[in-house]
Structure formats: C-alpha cells, structure tokens
Amino acid sequence: MDTRLVLDDTRRRDLAAFLRSRRERLTPKSVGLAPGARRRTPGLRREEVALLAGVGSTWYTWLEQGRDVRPSAEVLSALAKALQLDPAEQRHLFLLSDRPAPELRRSGPEIVPDSILRMLDSMGGQPAYVLGRRWDILAWNRAAVAVFGDYSRLGGDARNTMHMIFVDADHRRKIVDWDLLAPASLAMFRADSVRHAGDPDFERLIALLTAHSAEFRAWWPRHEVQRPLGGVKRIDHPKAGRMVFEYTSLAIADQPDMKLVVYTPLEDERSIRKLDRLLKALGPV
Structure with missing residues (x-):
C-alpha cells in the first residue's frame, strides 16, 4: 500500500471532521446571518459557510466529505475567517490541507513574558x-x-x-x-x-x-x-x-x-x- 496515499486519505478525513466541528459551533447570529427556518442540526449550514467564504456550496460540501479537492492558501484563509478560527486553529487548518501555514506579522512593542x-x-x-x-x-x-x-x-x-x-x-x-x-x-x-x-x-x-x-x-x-x-x-x-x-x-x-x-x-x-x-x-x- 502506498504510504503517501494513506496519509493523504487520513488528512482529508481529519480536515473534513475539523471543518464540521468548527461549523457546528457557530450560530447564524454570531456571523451576522438571519436565523431562518428551524434547524435540525446545530451550527451553520454548509451553504452558509460557503457563502461567507465566497466559495461554491457543492465544492465546500465535497471538502467536508473528505473528497480529493485541494484548496488554495487564499481559500483556506477565507474559510478560516468565515469559521472564526483563532491563530492555532488557522495553522491546524493549513497543516491538514498540506499547505504552509501563513506567518503572523506582528507590530508594536515587544513584551517578554x-x-x-x-x-x-x-x-x-x-x-x-x-x-x-x-x-x-x-x-x-x-x-x-x-x-x-x-x-x-x-x-x-x-x-x-x-x-x-x-x-x-x-x-x-x-x-x-x-x-x-x-x-x-x-x-x-x-x-x-x-x-x-x-x-x-x-x-x-x-x-x-x-x-x-x-x-x-x-x-x-x-x-x-x-x-x-x-x-x-x-x-x-x-x-x-x-x-x-x-x-x-x-x-x-x-x-x-x-x-x-x-x-x-x-x-x-x-x-x-x-x-x-x-x-x-x-x-x-
């Protein structure tokens, strides 16, 4: 068995689970959307995340299904913003997508802990x-x-x-x-x-x-x-x-x-x- 294929499959499944978990912790109100009709599951709908990130609903669904789609760094940044990820979560998202995590550029006074x-x-x-x-x-x-x-x-x-x-x-x-x-x-x-x-x-x-x-x-x-x-x-x-x-x-x-x-x-x-x-x-x- 090709080890690389196994790792890719595992990473895609982990990415799908991570995206679902971050989506389900949000509410329409927390991202500025109307509540809409009664929801059968917690959190945002997939199409709402896709709307917020500016990507296709079907494409985002494939991503949450663990299919072999490869989001760019720009798309991952848009998803991170839509899902309100903190810096550690954003880095995790990029690593799961096999992309180099973006560097956080800081300014202002430096305080030693x-x-x-x-x-x-x-x-x-x-x-x-x-x-x-x-x-x-x-x-x-x-x-x-x-x-x-x-x-x-x-x-x-x-x-x-x-x-x-x-x-x-x-x-x-x-x-x-x-x-x-x-x-x-x-x-x-x-x-x-x-x-x-x-x-x-x-x-x-x-x-x-x-x-x-x-x-x-x-x-x-x-x-x-x-x-x-x-x-x-x-x-x-x-x-x-x-x-x-x-x-x-x-x-x-x-x-x-x-x-x-x-x-x-x-x-x-x-x-x-x-x-x-x-x-x-x-x-x-």
Whole structure:
C-alpha cells in the first residue's frame, strides 16, 4: 500500500471532521446571518459557510466529505475567517490541507513574558538573552552582563545584535571568530527578515548597517540565507581573557518572533571558573 496515499486519505478525513466541528459551533447570529427556518442540526449550514467564504456550496460540501479537492492558501484563509478560527486553529487548518501555514506579522512593542524573565534570572551560570523580531536584545541576565557588557547602557539601534556585530567596534573585538560568525549571522538575519519585508524599522536598520559597515554592504546583496544554528563561540573578554561557550537559540512558545539565546561555558580555557569570577565581581544579586 502506498504510504503517501494513506496519509493523504487520513488528512482529508481529519480536515473534513475539523471543518464540521468548527461549523457546528457557530450560530447564524454570531456571523451576522438571519436565523431562518428551524434547524435540525446545530451550527451553520454548509451553504452558509460557503457563502461567507465566497466559495461554491457543492465544492465546500465535497471538502467536508473528505473528497480529493485541494484548496488554495487564499481559500483556506477565507474559510478560516468565515469559521472564526483563532491563530492555532488557522495553522491546524493549513497543516491538514498540506499547505504552509501563513506567518503572523506582528507590530508594536515587544513584551517578554514574565515566565521567560524568571527563567533568565534563574540561569545564574549561563549568559542568556531574548532577541526580538528585529534581533534587538529585549531582556538579559547577570551572566550576559558579566560576559558581554551591560545592555542597559545601550539604546535604540545600538542594542541590536546585528549593529553590535557589524558596527560596535568593542563588541567586534570580543568575537574571536568574527570572520566566520558575522556572515553566518547575516544569513540567519536575512532568513528572519523576509517575514517583515517592507517594515520601516527593518529598512532603517539595514540602511544604517549598509552605511556604516563595509562587510555588511558587501555581503547583504549576496542574498545568503541560513537556518538558526548552535555552535561554539570564543570570546576575548577584556578582563577574563579567552572564554569558550556552547550556544543555542531556542524558540519561545506563543512568541514566534522571539528567541532565547543561551551560552553554556565549557571547560576549555577555564571558562566556567572565569565566568564565576566575573559574576562575583558584579557584586551581590
């Protein structure tokens, strides 16, 4: 038996059941329709959903029957709106239809959840910070201050990771393998920035980096992209000397534009002991 055919059949049946369940929880009043004649079953009728979504009634019926019809992304968005799906339900609808889920484009202030702030504070022996949609550093812990400096002294674009890598000379000097890390970081930033094409804050940052960094100006037009990666970063700390960290980037649930970046000190170059001394030098918590 063809595994792909079995999966397609299962997905269509699940999609049909999901659509029925979402349709049956709505009422004509909730979507602005007249109640009409007495209904034998709960929720909206199929033809009402089709009307609201702007699709054919027969075609929508086939969809709920699990037939092999393949709705486009535009039709799925129309169905999601007609059925009043929340973001999680909309994503589920697209996945059941074997379509990539649309990215939610957010704007406005970025608020780091309290649970993440508490997590940062509890990570005493690991420098860590939270990156926002534009790679601005939104929150950090004491260990990050000990290794990378006090981010609270930076404002605006200066607290942006790409700005620090390409424009901030002091930060650049700390990164031992800058020639390897910088182009990789740029490629990951470009992959993230495509979801915010045309955003004026992104455009302004890119223009600033282009104007002030010859490397950024040369590499940005290459259109290199790369998925977020972990690895090892070597730091030349002005007081502690060479330190080595293993770092990783973690997605934050319910905050698709935020990442938690964590640096774990390794035994190399006595990095764990050096970090401990740096933290003690900061004074009591």
